[in-house]
Structures are given as structure tokens and as C-alpha cells.
Amino acid sequence: MAEMLEVSGITKRFGGLVAVNNVSFSVREKEILSVIGPNGAGKSTLFKLISSFLRPTTGEVRLKGERISGLAPHIAARKGVVRTFQETTIFKNMSVRDNVIIAHHLRSKASLFGFFLGTGTAKEDEAAFGQSADEILALLGLSSLAHEIARNLPHGHLRALGIAIGLATNPSILLLDEPFAGMNHDETMRMVEMVRRLRERGLTILLVEHDMPAVMKISDRLVVLNFGQKIAEGTPAEIQANEKVIEAYLGSEDEAIGL
């Protein structure tokens, strides 16, 4: 399988603190790769580095060979690296459908002025976005909530909406920031199913996550961070047997890594 995303020697310093230290790994096409690690391991920083919300101190991120680190977030998104958010970050006061429609921004062929004038291209765009939004909502089981105002959605659906927004941008690789956080068992299982379905549609997925059982179930491979450094990389079985990983999660190893 070809490599979709390549992280090479990436380091991020905040003053004296090294949040991410010389981390390298790559994500293959149509793979689900998870980055895990204890609290403060640098997962979130790494996530922001990959999605270009932060600029690395050294090192770089490449998408299909093209360097994307150091670009503005909206340019990285245009290139195909799109993130979801940890918090339930959505456009609160828009309807669910409008949330997804607006997220089709990158697919628009008409210019802003074209939309203002309502040109033919703009109208085609609008129609196409609406149709695609309905498809995405159906895929994520949100169809019945399409006209609900987003802020009224229950937790699990909000997370799904976050993913719907990400999908609408038509990314090459979708970065999911703790998609299972704060979910109960049933919700987690539904989300696991959903993420698998996305991969079946040909999407490459990188996720950062706390919830070990879910991660073990869903991932093809894992990267483990501790104190900003990569301490292990491999399949779920390899990771579960890795001494360093067990040490990092010392004290709660059995439950935490899903044994």
C-alpha cells in the first residue's frame, strides 16, 4: 500500500518544553492508524502539527510526498488533510444540514462574487452540495436530524456531525481528535462502526484517542507516544505485548490497554 501521510522527525518546542520530540511515522493509504499515549504525552500537539494548526519547530509532514507542514490550516485542508475537533466543535446556530453544506466549501467551483450574483455555476454548486450533504447525513445516521439546530443535538450525534463536516470537505486523510471521548459503551461501538464504514469508502484515517478498547478494536496499526517521544509502533497485538507501552501505562495496564 502506498504511503498517504509521512511524518518525519517532527519536533515542537514551547519555550523550554519539548511537547513533541523527533517523532516519525507514516500512514498508509486506506489505513486506520491511531496515536495513543498517557495524558500529556503530546498527542494533541502532534495532532495540531499534522493538521497545520501548529507549525513544527523542526521536521515536516508530507501528504503524498508534498510538504504540508507550516501551511495555513485552510490550505492544508485544501490539500486534503482535514481534522475534526476534540470538543464538540460545530456551527452551533446552523441547522445540521447547513453545517454539512457549508463544509463543502472546498468543492465550490464558483467564486464568492459568483455566489453573490447567483451565477449558473453557483447554483449548480448549491444543488450539488445539498445532495452530497444529504448523502453524508444518511451515511452517518443523521438524516432524521437534518433540520435540527446543531446546538440541540445530543452528544453522540454532535460527534457524528463533526465527522460529517470533515467528510464534506472530501479529504484524502481525515484526522479524528478523540472521537470516543465521553461516550458510553453503546455510543462507542456505534462510532467504531461508523469509522470503519468511512474506511470502506476509501478514506485514510488517523485518530488520536484515549479509549484503549475501542482503539485496539478499530486500528490497523498504532503509534504510542510518551513524554513527547514515540516509544512504540505496530499492530494492536504487538502494542499490547510491548514492555515499554505497559510501563508507560503502569498501574492500570490491564484495563487501560484492553487486555
Place this chain on the structure above:
Amino acid sequence: MTVNRNTRIAAVVAFLAIVFIAVPVAISASGRFDLYYTLTSVALLSIASAGVWLTFYIGRINIGQGAYALTGGYVSAILVMNHGWSFWLTLPVAGLFCAAASVLIGLPILRLRGVYFAMVTLVLTEVARLLALALPITNGAKGIVSIPLPGALSVFGITLIPDFATLQNSRLAFYLLAVTLMVVCFAIMYRLVNSRIGKLCQSLQQNEELASSIGVNIAYLRVIAYAVSSFFGGVSGAIFAAISQSIYPSSFTVTDSVNFMLNCFLGGLGYVFGPMLGTLVLYFGWDLLFQTGQFQLLIYSGLMIVLMLVLPNGLLSLAEATRKKG
């Protein structure tokens, strides 16, 4: 959908009939020609307020519209007085000048949010006033006076607008000019807000990080919205200078900037026509309270506070509430 559309068309036709026909007829019947000046002011102030409303729409509290109105007034006045330009040409130029200035100013300051942006824009009005006092071209505190009335506007020898100085009733002419511009400006705003651009602006207002994560160039969009906003400010300032035939550093002050913002609040930040209604109510409300003498400001501010507590979404939210009940 079609019913909705028909009522909308009917509302627009009714509105146009009122401002272009009913109001002039009523005024000439009652002989209250002074109302022309009042209504012209309302129309112009509502254009500037519409600009402020647009910056609210991208999630920025703008208390700096006075700066652009003042700048627009001076640009028009200087071009007419010192360079002999036609007023009609200076009108778009004043708007464009303000838009260009706002791009330069907006690039750095639009990165700020919330109260920080509000404070910087507040200072902007004061900076504009001080600049007008200090610069040689603006003639200091004496300002620019006896600006001629707008001349005739002809295209290919056809006179579209007659010379205002030759008119018997230049007040009516100014009224029609201001109202026409107001209609055009609000039509533009309506179209902006109801096209995809409006949704994009809303996405900025609600979550800039998420907007940039879906590929929206937030910096660009913010500057565009701010430039349109300042364009409106500049145009309204330019006409003000032409009506009063003068412009001083104190023509637009911090109070005006605050009022532009209040107009938006009062009308409703969620409604395109909010600033228009807000300006009308606020302007006339202030005048009506004149009879209360020294208590004018007290009653006025008290009413404003009560209104904002009772109707946080503005006067137009009342209309929506009744529509939902009905």
C-alpha cells in the same frame, strides 16, 4: 415557497412605495419639510449601521464606523473643493478609499476578537478625529466649509440627476438620493446574507477554527466583509458632508460610532433589516424624548437597557415571535 416569495415581493413593493411616494406626499401635504432632513439622516445613518451590522455578522463588535464615515466625508469634500471633482464621482471614490484603508487596518486588527477588537475600533474613531485635526489637508478644527451642492450628473450628454443648486427643493433631492442608496445598500446586504457568502460569514461568527479546518480562508473573508462595511461608512459620510455642505473633525465622533452599533443591537443582529429599523427608532426616539429636557439622556439610556434585557435579539425578533405564534 411561492407564497413566501409573493409576500416578500409584496413587502418590497410596499416599502418602496412608502419611501418614494407616500413619505414625500405626506410631507408636502403636512408642510413639515424639516422631516426630509431627519429622514435623510436616518437613511444615511442606517447605511453606516448596515456596515457595522456586517462586521457583527462575522463575529466582530465594530465601534469604529465613525472613523470611516469621517474619512469618507473628508475624501469627498477635499476632492470637490481642492480638485474640482464632481460630487457624484467622489461618492464611490470615498467609499473605495475607505474600503482600501480598512483593508490595511483590518489585516492586523481583524485577528483580534471580542472586546479587544471592539476597543481597537473604538480608538480608531478617535484617531480619525485627531488626524483630521492635525493634517494640513483637512484644515484642522476649522474643517472644510461651503462645499458646493452636488452638481448635475450627465452621462453621454443626458442629464440623469439635475444640479442640486438649481433645484427648488434640494431637501427632497437629498432625501431621494439617500433613500435610493439605502435601498441599494440593503439590497446588496440582503443578497450577501442570503447567498452562500452569508453562510460563510456565519461560520466565521460561530467558530473560526472550524471554518478554517474546512478550508475557509478566514483572514480573506474577514477583510472582505470589513471592507464592504467600511465602504458603506465612507459613502454615508460623503453624502453627509454634501448635505451639511461642511465637514469638521467633530462631524463623526465616538458617540456616532457607538450609535451605529446600538442601531444594530436595537434592530436585531440576526436580521438584515435590523440596522434600518434600529436607526429609525433610535433617531426618532431620541428626538421624541427631547421634551423631557434634562432627563432626556437618563430616560433614553434606561429604555435602551430595558430593551436589551427584554429583547436581546432586537426589535425584529418581535415580528418573528408573532409570526411563529400565528
